[in-house]
Amino acid sequence: MFFDSNILTKGLKGIASPYLTLIVVAFLIVLSLIGAIVPQQGVLEQTSIYEWKQQHGTATRLLLPINGFAIFHSPAFLICLGVLFLNTLSCTLVSVLNDGLFSEKTLASQTRRLGFIILHLSILVCIFGGFVSAGFRMSGHLIVTEGQSIKDQHHVYPKLVEGPLRKELYNRFSLELLDAQIDIEKEWFPVKQEASVLLTHPPSKVQATIGFNYPFKFNNTIFTLREIGYAPQIIIKSQSRRIPPLNTFFSLQVWGFNEDREHYDFLPLPSGGTRLVITFYPSYEIRDGEIIKTSEDLNNPALLIYEEFNDGKQTPKQLLPQGETATINGLDIQFGELRQWAAFQVVQDPGYIIVCISFWFSIIALILRYSPDILDWIKESKSHGTS
């Protein structure tokens, strides 16, 4: 008991109480339950949160003062994590200062003790890593069409979000998409997607191939391919309507996976109120007057387009093979070139490596802590059994 008379030790013992752990963990359980049941901002759409609030008036009144719709960012949750951190830190310290690392007599108890200490230290590292991530990370998606760079895009959508403590701005780098490739095979993991890109972050510049599950690291930022789709060139000229000419590579959204992929989107027309609904078929055939997609291979690419009005009315659908022009409601619409777009996940997260280290150590620690007990269990079952 070397440190017993020390004030530091006394202070530590106060916050090192295991009863405090139980209280804090119980609080965290209640807060997590709220976070699991109540829709959370940033996770669900604002409209669904609004609807929930309308339906649950009393609960909303109770939840608002404790920041219940963003409970995991609320002062209550952060304070609990902070107290848990101090509690774990002091508990482990007190234990090591008082009893040393290897005070136990048998190898089994020493292993258990080592496991306990490493486990609780890794919990500290995990909480610390989580805070570093929350404060310093930058993340989001960038969508780029072949032959273009993010600087050419009209909007960088959705924007990259940055932690409040970051100093460096993300918009210093540039990403140009040189070529996107997608290969759909009927196998266990059926899709192979790759994009070759040119990344610039003055003074560095690098050309790279980024795969779907194979992130590429450049200047501490990780780029992962998330999706590849089609961006047909749409050229619109108006014969009679007051719509300015338009010439754009329009990135169509992708719905579904593999051979079931569908490519469609809505292009708002600048006159306002109406929009073009565009569906892309890489290969198609017409059966009983219906257009059926036959495969994802580019055999006879075509668009199916119609105009939709505010009141839900639509013009008849028109099939537009590549290179041809169709006239819809006074608009000449041409399907020019066909390019692909790629969506990249862009992340810089200095906390991740810290959290990862804590994962590995906590797994090792749990094995150390419990392997003697599990061996005892096996031995016991061999000697007399339980059934």
Added chain:
Amino acid sequence: MEQAETIFFWSTVFLYMASFMQHLRAFIRQSDKGIKIAMGMLWMGLGANTVLLALHWIRTGHPPVVDSYELQLSAAWCTILLFLLIEKARMVERVLALLLAPITFLLMGNAYASQAPDTPMGPVYATPWMIVHVTFAWIAFANYAMAAAGGILILFYGTADRYFPNRLPPPEQLDRTSYRLIVLGVVNQTIMLASGAIWAKKAWGHYWTWAPLEAWSLLSYLLYVFYLHVRRFLNWKMKKTAWIAAFGLVVLTISYWGMKWLAPSLHPGP
């Protein structure tokens, strides 16, 4: 479901159910031979469950890890398989089967209700982390399901012992088994959470997003951590910890398969 799959689905349900009825009958009559027959039926049910999963795998071309239906069938399979293996090693009590069977029916029933057109396996699954994550999720579920079974037996020990004396092992023994299974569950759940976070980071860039699924996972993990600590520091045992073990399984089940009842999520599968 194809015809052969339908046959094996219902054979699995029937054999698990028959094993349960036989176990109950033998339990009431205190017949060791009857219980052995029930265990044999459980092995046969496991066989049917295995064939069902294999047929489904062959038909869809991917392992049964994608949609809710597949995940529940495979969790039922893993729970019964692990139970039978460790019961054979005499590490857990046979009587747990009485509770595991209803838990497995519920899974099979919910699996049946969650059938949807076959979901292809998206490229997000093309990583070994998926295999680690799903395997440890099954194992953790199996551990916690057995622990909950032990817990529920403790909770109803008094009543059961009054009507059918001397059938159940001593409650202290059930309590120790339940605790040991929770320990195994915590180790496996930690590996599952860590591999899930690493997988999510690679696929979506975030290792943790506080989406409902993550909130429920944290909740169940904290509950089991709470279990270990109250057992250690407040010396809670028997009924008190049995409640946590039983409640923990409910929370875990929601986090695995109940998400669709609550909110949409980015997580693949359930």
